Amino acid sequence: MKPARQPIDGVLLLNKPVGITSNAALQKAKWLLNAKKAGHTGTLDPFADGLLPLCFGEATKFSAYLLDADKHYRATMRLGITTTTGDPEGEILAERPVASGCDDIQAVLPRFRGETEQIPPMHSALKHQGRPLYEYARAGIEIERPPRKVRINALDLVECAPPVVVFDVQCSAGTYIRTLAQDIGAALGCGAHLTGLARTAVGGFQLAQAHSLTALEALPAAERTSLLLPLDAMLTHLPVVDLSADETTALIQGRSVPFALQQQGLVRLYAPGNDFIGLAEAGAGQLVPRRLCNTADRAAHARAGA
Template identity: 40%
Template sequence: MNQPKRVKRSISGWVVLNKPFNMTSTQAVGKIRWLFGAAKAGHAGTLDPLATGILPIALGEATKAVPQVQDGTKIYRFGIQWGAATTTDDTEGEVIATSDIRPDQAALEAVLPRFTGTILQRPPIFSALKIDGERAYDLARAGETVDLQPREIDVDAISLVEHGTEQSTLEVVCGKGTYVRSLARDIAEELGTRGHVSVLHRAAVGPFHDEDALTIEQLEALELDGRDALLKPVWTGFADLPEIRLDPHQASAVRHGNAVLLTGAGAPVAIDECWASFRGEVVATGSVQFGQFQPRRVFNL
């Protein structure tokens, strides 16, 4: 006898998942969506299968906030294995070059400032970037030559956590589009050796950090109402942005996509990006221009 079809729920909020090793981001979203019975789900920033750490998963209306969270600052902790370069710039690939040189701590710390600020970075050939509509990793796996041009990225800070002869651990605070695998490769080459990422953990994405994270095992151990209680509200995705609080009439107008004049002492005149709320719920994201809140995306909560 066929099992009754599971009813999908219209539920909204964030699951800040500590993605386990050897699971794709798509698989993680599917698992969380199933656990919550959610009608709609997505993630804010792909994390490599061999990486662990923060994968913000949006349910329902939170999916509208994915671009803001995805563009947020990220923190990674990673290991560089010295002495070998691989096709994928991590442990998954084949070794393509080796070196006997092992940098000392002073030399490593001396080159790190060269990898901060706005720098040019060549993405790994095994990446999800598209070339003429095809994913780079699909072309690379097919044996085709992949030529990815260097791109500007922003690295706020990079520091040495622990140094060893065969492996060193670093932490980087960076912006959208940064490939840690490329950082490891380029740092090693700058030191006259070869290297690849041996371990990678994402400790933060935008407003979400390790201390917010839940494991799949923790969620599986709970009943549905217990899981629901751990959902973070949609507005937490905007915790890094200014908040505009609306009155009932303003909220009604904004929900219909209309701009509203902000009044009262201290009302802002211009803000590039912000979010508007009413009674603690997100109404819209947008900007303030000439004292008016201009909605860009409206939320139905």
């Protein structure tokens, strides 16, 4: 009989395999860790693999900071063939000859770098009236999608053997690499679809740090939580504020405290003993609590600092 699920807190950097959904990978990891609460930080399509940070317990409160982080991908594109989904899971729409060489491909890439607009694909999890777009697409219903601003920080050709092209992309959250491949294909006049995709980085996390489900399963159950990163691992880009015992007590009670430094914006809060207790907004000479860890942990931190 499996023991009762435990309140596990932390971040698991998972190397999601090809062939399963992000949610299936999450549920498998959740089961292996025997965790109560879990969530992922942005989906990867079933045909894609790579870095999928998973948040457990209190870490789910801070998952938005990875959802909004920049992403890095290695993508493989097939020129000359367009599909209904923009990836290998869709039906072929058209086949055209590929006349473009590597120089032609290099020449069109600069137009996609920097701030640009994308129309989200119908086969995506983006919601319309509470339902994901892919449900409408499967029913043959086309929904009008306004273009969205995205940012391509870097777009570099890695391998070029037309009709197959491999490129690396660094982009803002919300960028659809399938759409990028389709747009590149359209610019070349032959069309294209994505045949492979690997996420290689999310924020400051790298794929090399990630663990596979197979490796997680191979560990004894008692050792699996050792792979978890701490709650604040997603927040290292934010400034640190070390609190006194009195400041800790006030903030965990929901009260603001005076703050003499000129720091503005979100900051990480640490109680005496270097215990992370959450986030506050710094400004106007005070710290205002914004997102704090659970009541039991906060009480323990307050007692430790008293």
